[in-house]
């Protein structure tokens with residue numbers, strides 16, 4: 001039996017054949033067998049099937065003797081938070097993020113919210129789930145309920161001992177939104193926040209209730225932020241469409257509300273709010289690339305004020321004397337010049353990592369990096385167990401707006417003209433490998449830098465100016481993704497983008 005819902009980083013599938021309660025139950029048992037946890041925390045997004053799938057998953061875990069803590073309707077990062085906060089051995093969020101209505105899925109972590117993906121446990125859980133679904137791994141011994149389980153009184157026979165060891169796990173519910181919200185606010189100095197008007201659009205996903213708790217805590221702290229709430233109420237029927245602000249057609253409601261209410265910033269999330277998207281005070285969508293630079297700057301500015309807070313970092317209090325106190329920022333190779341420029345100007349060290357959450361998190365742990373950002377709107381934080389959050393980014397930007405006393409558009413405009421970029425352009429190609437080779441042949445001789453961290457990255461400094469590009473094939477689709485940027489020359493960037501696309505597509 002082949003379970004096609006197991007992908008490279010997580011579980012995702014069409015409801016019915018690919019993912020159903022039987023499969024969710026099997027995944028629960030397989031998780032228990034592979035990870036051997038004592039306790040696992042579970043949560044689910046607002047999708048209509050999430051609750052039932054979560055409960056089936058919980059039954060599987062319990063049947064293998066694992067205690068389950070259900071934290072209720074959540075975004076993915078609430079599971080990351082809970083796993084670390086409660087000090088448990090694993091966590092599972094039932095979510096399909098921004099996928100179509102008839103999909104659902106799961107994101108799995110082990111202790112300290114470390115990702116369980118392909119070669120770090122997910123393949124093994126898949127193999128065990130497939131065996132369970134095929135009936136090849138029956139629960140050995142009778143399962144007894146926790147209540148009626150015989151106590152081990154020393155006279156138990158071999159069989160009874162086995163029953164004892166197979167005692168069914170307990171199930172409790174434990175909402176943690178208050179603790180979660182409190183942790184979110186620790187990423188900023190709340191006293192810095194000036195009165196702001198913010199448009200927030202949860203797309204009827206999971207973000208609304210989490211935001212309400214953050215709003216209340218800000219109010220209690222005497223902060224005057226007015227939230228204009230768009231599509232705020234969670235609704236698994238998604239009456240306003242599946243929330244995926246990466247799609248231009250999903251942006252209008254946020255942009256319009258910003259203009260209508262004269263807001264300082266717009267914020268929109270996807271269904272499980274692990275990705276957040278920002279709009280400036282004119283309602284203009286800000287490319288994720290420039291947000292990475294903004295957040296890097298925000299963190300490095302905090303570090304300079306307060307000294308390093310990192311677990312492994314050391315600081316003499318004199319950054320110029322102590323190179324070890326330089327904070328590291330991880331970025332992906334697709335677009336990087338703006339990030340590197342800002343990080344170096346702020347006294348930090350920029351480190352490039354392969355794209356993808358598992359790679360970024362691993363690299364951040366290795367480098368003790370304070371922050372990592374991908375242009376795809378995933379932002380990772382050391383003090384958040386190196387996990388991605390869709391709440392911390394906008395809080396940091398709100399603080400930056402307050403401290404700098406300037407508008408979001410003016411903060412970003414300068415950076416966009418200093419490093420104009422094409423944004424990610426996807427091409428569906430019959431033979432991605434051959435097409436990438438063709439582009440490489442055409443440009444390699446003129447390149448001053450050639451890097452293969454992730455796809456191919458080439459840099460140029462010819463007579464027509466400085467520019468670079470990254471070209472990589474998708475792990476999940478038959479497409480190649482192109483990103484081009486230049487130093488201060490938008491015409492050059494556009495011209496080179498056209499040139500590469502023509503080579504690729506012809």
Ligand SMILES: [Zn+2]
Pocket residue numbers: 097098270271272273274275
């Ligand atoms: Zn998501």
